[in-house]
Structure formats: structure tokens, C-alpha cells
Amino acid sequence: MENRSEITNADLEKCKDIITKITTSYYQKMVGQTRLGWSLLISIISNGHILLESVPGLAKTTAAKTLTDAVNGKFSRIQCTPDLLPSDIIGTQIFNYTTNTFETKLGPVYANFVLLDEINRSSAKTQSAMLEVMQEHQTTIGGLIYQMPKIFTVIATQNPIEQEGTYLLSEAQLDRFLIKEKIDYPSQEEEFEILNRIEKDVFSHTESVVELEDLYFLQQCAKKVYLDDSIKRYIISIVSATRNAEKFIGKELAEYIILGSSTRGCISLMEVSKAVALINGRGYVTPDDVKTLIHSVLRHRISLNFAAVADGVTEEQIIDKIVGAITAP
16 A cells, blocks of 8 residues: 555544534525535535536525635625726735835735636636636736635636626636536425525524634545545546547437546546545545536536537536446446
């Protein structure tokens, strides 16, 4: 066995306690949206970014704010509009007439949790300003580099692209998101409970249940989760199949695919699988951990053509066919 830092039972118990506190706080306010809560938590544990897509009014912003309130970090919200400039996000240099010098004014992106509300309503130029921040965890203003906090997660929301006044996110921008989660309408019973909680004013009460150092501990433990070589090859086989789909799902379905997942898809699937294993109280990854959020990890990394839209073929259907065609270890 290779030399590696083992995750101990004590580490797993502490992780379980931290995760329980966070999820309990989340569900005291949120109704349903179990998968959304999972995806947000996994993004934080993996130190990645998440894109939330749905029609307006389905609690995307509320869920993001509720979870970040629980972890006592600095929260920043940026409302994206067509006239939003890159400098409005990352900051700029302002001339001080008193000192005759330029001073750097940092933008709202310098926070632990940054909510980019309706990201697809901002222009491509503004969206691209986030690329360096999301990938490198730093920005450059006036030739100087400014580092992000060690706990840094972008939570972006978007309305479906067919709505008027929105801009399609580029593949390069999409690939920076660890997870893309789609949110559906709640059931009637869930909406009934939502109205009850609104009446009780539960959303006005915020309380931190863990600290940023606890999140950092979760992130470090996730890195220690054991990933066997057979699981690594399983992940690679799935991602590779999105690029050579005809061998696995046949020519008819494969013709719908324009572009398969990049290597970043492999890395993201590995990191998410480790976080899932940690949440499940294990120090090792199983094939089921890989498949748990595979739609969320790969749906925005596979591009389909217009024929797929016309025939009602979705990324999720393609992913399911590929996973079904590959033997798990």
C-alpha cells in the first residue's frame, strides 16, 4: 500500500458532528430540496463552486444564504445585470487626489461565500472576469495579485437560457463549476410547509453553528479519503466515454454529443466522490459514491446539438446510458 495520510475514526466522528450541525441548521429553515442541500455542502467540502439552475422563485438564493449563515463566514451577494462591469466584481484602482496616488478598491468577490445571483443576466465580458477568481482563487488589479480566502466558494444562480434577456455561459465558464444542480418545483405538501414557515418568520433568525476552521477541517479530511486505483480507472472510463460515446451507447445516441467532458470532469468527479464518502461516514470511496452526484458533475460538461433538443434527449439520459454500459469495480 502506498504511503498516505490516513483518515482516523476520530476524524470521521468529528466530521460527522460538523456535518450534522450544518445540515440540521439548513433543514430547520429549508423545506425539501434535499439534493440541493447535499450539493451545496459537497461544493464547500470540495472547495469548489456550484451553479444552480431553475425558474425564478424556487429558493436558490434562500438555500445559499441559509447554508452560509450556518458556517459563520463572510457572505457577499452580487446581483448580475447586463450593465454589470468586471470592476464591479473584482474591484479597481481609484485615484486619490489628496495623496496623488492610485488606491486599490477591492470588490465584493473577496468573501468566503459569493452568491452570483442570475449570473446569465450579465454579459460575457463580466462572466469571464470570474474565470481567474474561480480557478486560481486570486485576482489581478493594477498588476498586483490579491488572494482569495482559503475558504472560498462561488454559488451562482441562473434562469433557464431560453428566458428573455439572458446570456449563454461559455463552456470555459461552465467547466469551472464543480457542480451544476437543477431545481424543480416543490410538491404541494412542501409548499404548504413553506407557507407555515414564512408565517412563523423562521428565515429572519440566523445563527452560526460551526466556524470556518471546521469547514477547513472537513476539506482536509476529504483529501485523506482513500480512492483505490480501480475507482480512479472507473471514473476515467466514465469521463472518457463521453468523448468516445459510440463505443458504449451506440451511434444513434452518440451523434447527439458535440463535446465530451474535459479532464477537469475527472478531477471534479474524484473530489465529489470523496466528499460523498465523507458525508456517508466512510474513509474510502465506493462506486456508488461516484454515481451519487454524477449528473450534477457531468451535465454541464457535455454539449449536445440541436437535434438532441428537438428529440427530447437530455444530458442526464446520455450519462445514465454511459454509466450503465461501464462495469463498476
